[in-house]
Amino acid sequence: MPELPDVELCKEYFETTARDKRIQHVEVRDARVIKGISVPKLRQRLEKKRITSACRHGKHLLAHIEKDGFLVLHFGMTGFLQLVEKGEEQPRHTRVLFRFPAGGSLAYSCMRLLGKVSWTEDLHAYRAKERLGPDALGMDHAAFAEMLRESRGAVKPTLMDQSRIAGLGNIYTDEILFQSGVHPGVSSKKLSGNHIRKMHRALKRICTVAIRHKANPHDLPRGYLLPHRRKGAQCPRCGGNVKSASVGGRTAYFCSQCQKKL
DNA sequence: GATAGTGTTAGGGA
């Protein structure tokens, strides 16, 4: 559930299920996901308060709470939100339950506990404290090109560096590099202007299309790597073998035929 | 039973 397109969909889900509602009660079922604030303080900030809007920055969902500040939700690798109506069963790994006066509640589920629930009074300060770079979808070509020129090391870890560009992770950087014809291990410094342009366009296109298709890999247009993102699968563009390699400590999947090392 | 996995960060070595 966790890269930019997924979090954007979470934001939309949050808006349709929680906006303008008042939080009656916050049930913290596993305090390990609460970060940067005590459980009583967080409850104090949220209970009886109205949710007025939501926004996303990178992989972070920020829900504006009437007057006070922002509830921050991060989903790690396995987090998601689900509206639970009265009497319905809640997700197995629900860590926090936000109850509304009408009886329904919004469950924050996070199996691996890699996500977090937090609080901030100031979006700017939060961004700085978390060292979050500009959001990937809001970055124009000039900023994107400059970011790559300033970076060292392989391009894939650079794209996943949340302090340089916020929102991309292991999966979508593979798709971006695949559609741009760039090998994940290439040094950012060696990218031509043409490559950078391709990557910038691919990033915008891929995130937008993924959001439109509910971030479901099997609903993506033909030619996308994601549905074939496993070792030994066939490249959807050339029919070659999809390969994997460890780049920056994560497993990258790519087609060595379509993606050149330059 | 062993292993990998959509993320992030602390700790260690160069």
Next chain:
DNA sequence: ATCCCTAACACTAT
């Protein structure tokens, strides 16, 4: 300091 790599976190699916 600063960059880069690895391990660790917790839990499930294969």
